[in-house]
Amino acid sequence: MAAIVTLHTNHIAVAGAGLLGRLVAWQLLADGHAVTLYDAGDLDTPPAAAWTAAGMVAPLCETAISERCVHDMGRFALDQWPRWLEAIDAPALWQQNGSLMVAHPQDLGELTQFRRDLEHALGGNAPCQSLDAREIHRLEPDLASGFRQGLYLPDEAHLDNRALLSCLLEAIRALGGECHGHCPVETFPGEVVTPDGARRFDLVVDCRGTGARPHHPSLRGVRGETLHVQTAEIRLLRPVRLMHPRYQLYVVPKPGDRFVIGATQIESEDRSPMSLQSSLELGSALYTLSPAFAEARILEQGVNLRPAFLDNLPHVTRQHGLVTANGLFRHGYLLAPAVVCHLLADIRGHGDQPFADILAACPPQESAA
Ligand SMILES: Cc1cc2nc3c(=O)[nH]c(=O)nc-3n(C[C@H](O)[C@H](O)[C@H](O)COP(=O)(O)OP(=O)(O)OC[C@H]3O[C@@H](n4cnc5c(N)ncnc54)[C@H](O)[C@@H]3O)c2cc1C
Structure with a gap:
């Protein structure tokens, strides 16, 4: 060439x-x-x-x-x-x-379906481990105690x-x-x-x-929204995803007791600030991951467009x-x-x-x- x-x-x-x-x-x-x-x-x-x-x-x-x-x-x-x-x-x-995926008891079907989709896509060779409540606690002790099943994807970063x-x-x-x-x-x-x-x-x-x-x-641009919060009350070592029928919330730890939370993917090129609905959904889902997030300070609300063909x-x-x-x-x-x-x-x-x-x-x- x-x-x-x-x-x-x-x-x-x-x-x-x-x-x-x-x-x-x-x-x-x-x-x-x-x-x-x-x-x-x-x-x-x-x-x-x-x-x-x-x-x-x-x-x-x-x-x-x-x-x-x-x-x-x-x-x-x-x-x-x-x-x-x-x-x-x-x-x-x-x-x-790695990454940790969890679901509340009423949403466990989402976790099962995710694992099936993964196995299907990778021909049954997906490097992921099913976890019980004790194993979830061992990986992320600060998460709320109600998570009975999870998935651990050890290779992720x-x-x-x-x-x-x-x-x-x-x-x-x-x-x-x-x-x-x-x-x-x-x-x-x-x-x-x-x-x-x-x-x-x-x-x-x-x-x-x-x-x-x-x-x-x-x-086209695909709108995404993030919350940046800060709290020293909770420590996470890896991104945690909360499976839900309507969205997958993710929480990614950052230095300085900061966390980036996101979930939304909206087919819109609107760059206006985050909606009240998104803010409430992200905030309340975050609180269910751990009540320790209740006192977190909201530092920033981010909105941007993902470039996509x-x-x-x-x-x-x-x-x-x-x-x-x-x-x-x-x-x-x-x-x-x-x-x-x-x-x-x-x-x-x-x-x-x-x-x-x-x-x-x-x-x-x-x-x-
Ligand atoms: C909320 C959200 C969460 C995301 N999370 C993840 C994630 O966890 N992991 C992941 O892999 N990806 C994630 N992404 C996707 C990732 O951010 C994008 O895919 C990536 O940034 C695209 O890179 P890029 O360099 O093509 O565009 P950009 O990063 O958008 O950079 C384009 C640059 O071009 C500049 N520009 C535009 N027009 C002009 C002009 N006329 N002249 C000069 N400069 C110009 C802009 O100012 C900008 O700085 C996320 C995106 C969003 C919105």
């Missing part, structure tokens, strides 16, 4: 400093390219979905509701993230303590995503990357148009998430001078390693691009860009 860029050192623009943009910019700088990174928002507190996200890397939890390839790319991520975090000297941001985004920005700057916040851009083959005018590059990589609709008319899978498109990577949907941290390694192999001209059959496929209802 021919490399997209041919000189040893190129000037490459990366549009969008969310999850994909930062990873790609950092890797291209490490390859010796000159990189200019643009984001429409603030670089320290970006408007990216990556900033709002919970940072779970949960290939099994997602398998029951996604394509099999999401699981396969997710397993790739479980190997790749620790390597990248070592490389930016931040291994502690990665926690691989979570990371401190906001700290990761900050570390990546630091690494980009340390390698000489030129970074522009508050700078919305439009991208074209070999050209970026900023509010100050057009600028030429050897290659433009578009990682603008939902902002890349000019290239992808079929791209019609098939809810990521796609990388290429033409001379312009590459786009998008559509990570609800799986940004799970799929970014596969997408970034695929894209870099393309730029480097390596023949063996991982997951080429999925990622290089044209997004549905779009002709090749």
